[in-house]
Amino acid sequence: MNFRFIIVLAWFLTFGCVSPYQMFDAELKARHHMAVAESKQDSSHIVDAIKEYTLIYEKYGDTSYLKPAVWKLALLNIHPHNPDINYKSAHNWLQIYSNLHLSSGEKEIALILALSIQQTHLIQNEKEKLVSHIKQQKNKIAILTAKLEQAKSNTSETKNKLNACEAQLKILKKNFATLNNKLQKLKEIDVQMHKIRKKNSVPPLKSN
Numbered sequence: 001m002n003f004r005f006i007i008v009l010a011w012f013l014t015f016g017c018v019s020p021y022q023m024f025d026a027e028l029k030a031r032h033h034m035a036v037a038e039s040k041q042d043s044s045h046i047v048d049a050i051k052e053y054t055l056i057y058e059k060y061g062d063t064s065y066l067k068p069a070v071w072k073l074a075l076l077n078i079h080p081h082n083p084d085i086n087y088k089s090a091h092n093w094l095q096i097y098s099n100l101h102l103s104s105g106e107k108e109i110a111l112i113l114a115l116s117i118q119q120t121h122l123i124q125n126e127k128e129k130l131v132s133h134i135k136q137q138k139n140k141i142a143i144l145t146a147k148l149e150q151a152k153s154n155t156s157e158t159k160n161k162l163n164a165c166e167a168q169l170k171i172l173k174k175n176f177a178t179l180n181n182k183l184q185k186l187k188e189i190d191v192q193m194h195k196i197r198k199k200n201s202v203p204p205l206k207s208n
Contacts, residue, residue, distance in 0.1 A: 023062070030060035034069065041072070046082040057096075070097045078117060087121040120193055123186055130183045137176045144169045 037052030053076070056069040074097055076082060077090035091114065098110050148165045 026060050027063050027065075030056050030063040030065040030069075033060070034065050037069070037072070041076065044081045046076050046079050047084070050076050050082075067097070067100050067102075070100065074113065078120070087117055087124070090117055091121075116193065123189055123193065127183065127186050130179055130186065134176065134179050134183065137172060137179065141169065141172050141176065144172065 033052050033056050037049045037056070040046075040049035040052060050073060053069040053073045056063070056065050057073065060066065070093055074090050074093040077086045077093065079085070094110060094114050094117065098107065098114075102110065144165055148162065148169060
């Protein structure tokens with residue numbers, strides 16, 4: 001009996017502890033990458049921080065650092081210091097986060113952030129369209145202004161053409177002013193949305 005007990009004990013020590021050891025090793029490595037990511041984030045190296053958090057998601061999904069890493073990925077993709085803000089990527093990470101084991105409070109916060117991202121993305125798209133339209137209007141104004149200057153130097157036979165150019169220029173300037181006002185209003189809305197998100201946001205989850 002003692003011999004059998006020794007064999008069983010030896011087998012358990014040899015094979016039974018492999019999985020707990022691997023899990024412990026994974027936790028240590030994930031904690032290291034989490035510390036590196038947080039350091040990068042604190043120094044505003046957002047792109048590098050995103051790489052570290054992504055590595056935790058890809059390689060250490062069974063550790064306790066998965067949930068805070070995915071949450072950080074959702075936030076950092078729309079971080080003001082991110083040189084390549086990506087609302088779609090932030091939304092995708094938020095969906096991944098929402099599918100994790102969350103408390104009711106965490107689910108509510110994730111929903112609020114998702115709505116905020118969606119609204120901000122819509123405003124951003126509208127701003128980009130207005131900026132493009134304004135650019136087109138500026139080009140048209142420049143062309144008409146050049147024609148107007150050319151018409152002024154011509155003989156009186158070009159008077160009708162000059163009047164037509166002046167009328168078009170007046171209309172374009174009016175349209176430009178209207179579009180510019182819309183752009184300013186959207187910028188104000190964007191600033192207010194940012195303040196609301198900052199006010200309502202909950203501090204990122206702390207890693208264990």
